[in-house]
Amino acid sequence: MNGGPDSRYVRQIRFAPVGQEGQQRLGKGTVAVVGIGALGCVIASHLARSGIGELRLIDRDIVEWSNLQRQLLYDEEDAVQALPKAEAAANKLKRINSSIAIRAFAADLHAGNAASLLEGADLVLDGTDNFQTRYLLNDYAVRTGIPWIYGGAVGAGGMTMTVVPGETPCYRCLFPEPPSAGLTDTCETAGVLSPLVDVIGSLQAMEAIKWLTGNSSQLRPGLLQLDLWRNAWMPLDLAGAKRSACPCCAAGEFPFLEPTPDDTALLCGRDTVQIRPNRPLSLDLKALAARLSSLESGSFSLTPYSLRYIRDERISAVFFADARALIQGTSDAIKAKAIYADILG
Ligand SMILES: [Zn+2]
Numbered sequence: 001m002n003g004g005p006d007s008r009y010v011r012q013i014r015f016a017p018v019g020q021e022g023q024q025r026l027g028k029g030t031v032a033v034v035g036i037g038a039l040g041c042v043i044a045s046h047l048a049r050s051g052i053g054e055l056r057l058i059d060r061d062i063v064e065w066s067n068l069q070r071q072l073l074y075d076e077e078d079a080v081q082a083l084p085k086a087e088a089a090a091n092k093l094k095r096i097n098s099s100i101a102i103r104a105f106a107a108d109l110h111a112g113n114a115a116s117l118l119e120g121a122d123l124v125l126d127g128t129d130n131f132q133t134r135y136l137l138n139d140y141a142v143r144t145g146i147p148w149i150y151g152g153a154v155g156a157g158g159m160t161m162t163v164v165p166g167e168t169p170c171y172r173c174l175f176p177e178p179p180s181a182g183l184t185d186t187c188e189t190a191g192v193l194s195p196l197v198d199v200i201g202s203l204q205a206m207e208a209i210k211w212l213t214g215n216s217s218q219l220r221p222g223l224l225q226l227d228l229w230r231n232a233w234m235p236l237d238l239a240g241a242k243r244s245a246c247p248c249c250a251a252g253e254f255p256f257l258e259p260t261p262d263d264t265a266l267l268c269g270r271d272t273v274q275i276r277p278n279r280p281l282s283l284d285l286k287a288l289a290a291r292l293s294s295l296e297s298g299s300f301s302l303t304p305y306s307l308r309y310i311r312d313e314r315i316s317a318v319f320f321a322d323a324r325a326l327i328q329g330t331s332d333a334i335k336a337k338a339i340y341a342d343i344l345g
Helices: 010-014 019-028 038-050 076-081 085-096 114-118 131-144 194-212 285-293 333-344
Strands: 030-034 054-058 101-105 123-126 148-154 157-163 223-227 232-236 264-266 272-275 299-302 306-310 316-320 325-328
Touching: 010 019, 019 194, 030 038, 038 054, 038 085, 038 123, 038 148, 038 194, 054 085, 054 114, 085 101, 114 131, 123 131, 123 194, 131 148, 131 157, 148 194, 157 194, 194 223, 264 333, 272 333, 285 299, 285 306, 285 316, 316 333, 325 333
Parallel strands: 030 054, 030 123, 054 101, 123 148
Antiparallel strands: 148 157, 157 223, 223 232, 264 272, 272 325, 299 306, 306 316, 316 325
16 A cells, blocks of 8 residues: 555545545545635645545736745746746646646636636635635525635634535625725735644635535534634634525525626735726737737746736736736726736737
């Protein structure tokens, strides 16, 4: 049993509640990890190593130097190349486990593409850093009946909760409406420590393994809040927290699955605006590179998945094949749109 690839899952199978049967179930499971930042890196790493059947990595961002302090799948070369996180994570995970299906989506999950990106997943894991996507995931999960595992981390504190539609309260039972922008701490305003995201991501991955191996009776009930700086673990019992007036899981309203005309988003933690076309488009990155190379100013680098154009020392832009772009160096959406239009011509 020692030495060869066949021994890969030996220790996991030896853990009795998993066993051979649990391992086989894992190997048939499909999981979507939405957001491959600090939490997503931990979750995806554990699930890839444990032998999940199919792992979908969905992230809209690129690797930057400020990510390396806590986003454990990335290295300096990824930041130098400004690789899309989904691709950089997939590259690394394929070297860790080549026997599973790993699919990378360098995409912004939104109401218009959620069904196609998440279809067929047995479970959705939240690695995002924004409320908009979490409410979307909750709506999607409750509507389709598949569970999702929420996780959030800021500073040295975080929380996690497993939502099993029909059984547990949903996210909106607890938090009926998204908070107003600017009212909550984010990684940008409060910072975040690396060991914290490791713990929260690991808690999420553990729940995922329980669910996928057929051990749903062992899922952690309620909401767990913790603060690793103050050494506080604060489980919150959610018995009775399922609200009969919940617009989502009781009334069956799913407003976050309705496409919105809003085509810009400010990314957490940086001077970066995302521009997303309102309708499906495709952008020929090579043709754009050829056109940019004829300009007298600026420089660009082309990867198989993205084109990065450095216009000057303040402004740069990363374009993806779906015509989505990250405009770096500004937090002004109107200015970012103008730069986007300017470069695409
Ligand atoms: Zn609810």
